[in-house]
Amino acid sequence: MRKLTWGVWLGTSMLLAACGGSGGSQDSGLEPPPQDPRFVADNAQWREERRERLLQPDGWASLVGLHRLELNAHYVGSGATNGIRLAKGPEKLGLLQQSGGRVWLVPERGVALTLDGEPVKARFELKPDTDQSPSIVGFDEGNGQLSLLQRSGGKALRVKHADAETRTQFGTLEYWPADAGWRIDASFVPHATPRTLEIMDITSQLQALPNPGVVEFERDGARYRLEALEGEEGGLFLVFADRTSGHESYGPGRYLYTDAPDRSGAVVVDFNRAYNPPCAFTDYATCPLPPHENRMDLAVTAGEKRYRRPTP
Template identity: 65%
Template sequence: MARLCAWVLVGLALAGCGAAPSGGEAGGGDVAAAAVAADPAFVAAQEAWRAERRADLRRPDGWASLVGLHWIELPAHYVGSGPTAGIRLAKGPERMGLLQQQRGQVFFTPEADARLTVDGEPAQGRFELFPESSPTPTVIGFDDGRGLVTLIERGGRKALRVKHAEAETLVRMGELDYWPADPSWRIQARFVPHPPGRTIQIVDILGQQEAQPNPGVVEFERDGVPYRLEALEGEDGGLFLVFADRTSGHESYAAGRYLSTAAPAAEGSVVVDFNRAYNPPCVFSDFATCPLPPAENRLDLAVTAGEKRYARP
């Protein structure tokens, strides 16, 4: 029900930006922009990024390998793939072990014959599970390393995230589709920082809301029209942008796309390459908890660049 409610929220949020743009709207110059010739080096760099993107998705522990997301509701759960398990896994040993919550901590006691590992070493006795957000997250391995279990926290709740190298979504993963590489969508933008400590409320695909660090706003122009995107913290000092646009729900994924940038320069300049806009993990699996675009990041612009909508095989 939570996921259904989130999809309703998405549909309502994108209703105003899903119609096809007319010639007088902000996206009207895209036909001319698409005619810009891309030099071979630019195209080769984009193709290399796309190949890396697909290879990352197809890793045995990549997003397409998700096979379960199990919320921890009780003080104790038996975990396994067998019919008597309180948390029943799609794959793995019938009886994996006992999961317990105590004073905000999570512990796991493996079954003697489950052949589990903890952070790559054979599991021996009861141990604490540290979440993915911690400096030293715990990884439980099963099925000779083909399966992995980690602990995640979302909106004050805890869940087991389960991946497996033989997940159907991974084994049968289809091709990714993109708009043609277009240098006009590699835009020199400006980063305007917010006061330190500012956050923004982000809703995920399950309808859960959480405050995320909001370091600043990215300002750019397209066809002479100014636009703004609120930024989240990215990797290595870079920015993470979650946005929807006039292609959302049509040529691209309805719930928006993601885009990462390098760290802004000291004077605030930052390159936003929409050719590298990509689909969130929930496109490939029902077990991801994808953040949705905040209201400020629903662009009245058709971003005809980057990854298109994915159809699961």
């Protein structure tokens, strides 16, 4: 296994990405070998579905605000006199109150709001995203949404709107050509005892997330290990950075889901499905960053490339 002796690299990559700079291309310039048409078509479909998810009216591209709750009461709305000023929405939406770890919203008189799709006029409690039934508050005839986030650093109000410029003026998602050589047979090695891994997000908050084990794979004669987080339906979630980060790919790293490993631990890691976190498209997401263990001395020339926002 290669040692990672270049810890400063990720910080530099993030700075390059934040400033819009890019490093030199690491592509070899050689034409990739012909690929199975079915494999290429399958990846094309996955990419189209990913774009559709991003551009849903309440998708990640619709984020227009992330407001920390610092006081016991905040007026909310797009008007200048509100403590939490919305980028889009009614001038006065309501009064947000918090006490004893709970949060309530008192709707402004005459403003049409919904709670989980049902009209609401009286004071109600906002359930955070950590709750089994988190609350979704709708406004602007359903084009806008408010939700409550609960993190180790406190609470915040997340705001989405279908008319967000990041959605209506969304650019192009670029990818490396689909390459079956980056669909790698790997091994999942569970940790001997249950454990968590502290993950920092892009807002510098730490969160301990379940860390069931590591994924090991080989590439070009070298062996690599990635600490895995819990995914969906028994699968794994990999948050990683590599030698393309900050150059061809997004500086703070990329994400990748796998299916559940089989009984022997065999699992496929398809880097063609590596994709950018939401913070590549909006300034209002709280994206987990790769832990130090997942900064690979390897150029992963597969999956989604760095997103370039359209110039006005």
